[in-house]
Amino acid sequence: MKEQMMKKNKKNSKKGVLFLGLVIVITVLILALMPEKSSLILQTSFDYFLQMAMVFPAILILMGLFNVWVSKEFVMLHLGESSGVKGIAMAFFLGAIPTGPIFIAFPMAQALHKKGASYTNIVIFLSAWACIKIPQELLEMQFLGVKFMLVRLGMTIVFITIMGMIIDRLIRMKQII
């Protein structure tokens, strides 16, 4: 399993390099064909490069720190042990910690389900994992502004909670019938 994943990772990074090569060729062609646009294109790319360079190393380091300090076992241990508001808060928190790609979250969710965690908390955990990861929020703040990030985060938390409760009801309802 691990070997397979590593192979996939290698394949993905190869794809990334190939794609970059393609984009560079396209860029050079466009610059050659439309020299009047070249300063605008290069200036814009350079601006974004700077904006990215100012925060991205920090964000990667943060992800590395979480990776080392928070283990999968820690998440499993603390998730699904409490219910109610505390359980919901815990599901959000553990989902938002950057501990890895989404495909490791699904087997974790399955194990939690077997452990007896509610569907509400599982939905919250998976959704938080997918869309309110801390590094993502930081980049959103950088490129879309603090206000945009905070408003979207607030609403996402509210609606994910509602969704969790709805799915819990829907699945239980069908089980009774």
Add this chain to the structure above:
Amino acid sequence: MKTVILINGLVIISLIISFSKDKMKTKKSLLIALKTLGKIAPSILSVILLIGIMYGLFSDKIALFFGQENGVIGFVSIALFGSVIHMPALLAFPLAGSFLKEGASISAVAAFITTLTMIGIVTLPLEIKTMGKKFAIYRNAISFIIALIIAVLMGVIL
């Protein structure tokens, strides 16, 4: 600029705390960061170049496609686009930021990011395998609906 200081400050403090507790672990985390950078750097550079090209060539069209005038159909198609494409979220934010700068509406950008991160068509088989068909379909379908609601509300609030 404030954001830059905030993010870097936060990480520097975390690093200092981590280092004072365990040097080896901190070293390992830096190595992981470096490795991740190596893996993701080509994709980041691609997106940065594409943003430049888009801005240079199609900046007026972006506003047309992602703008307010495009109506409900345009809005829903952006949300569908976000659901179907598969792209690391870390790359989506600079891209979304450039859409906003080129005149896209706040709702359209919010719909794009929210569906992109919340809905996983690529991971759907894995989700079905681990959590069951019913769960996976409910979660992705309802996510799509709440992404639309969030996006509309974002447009109203901001």
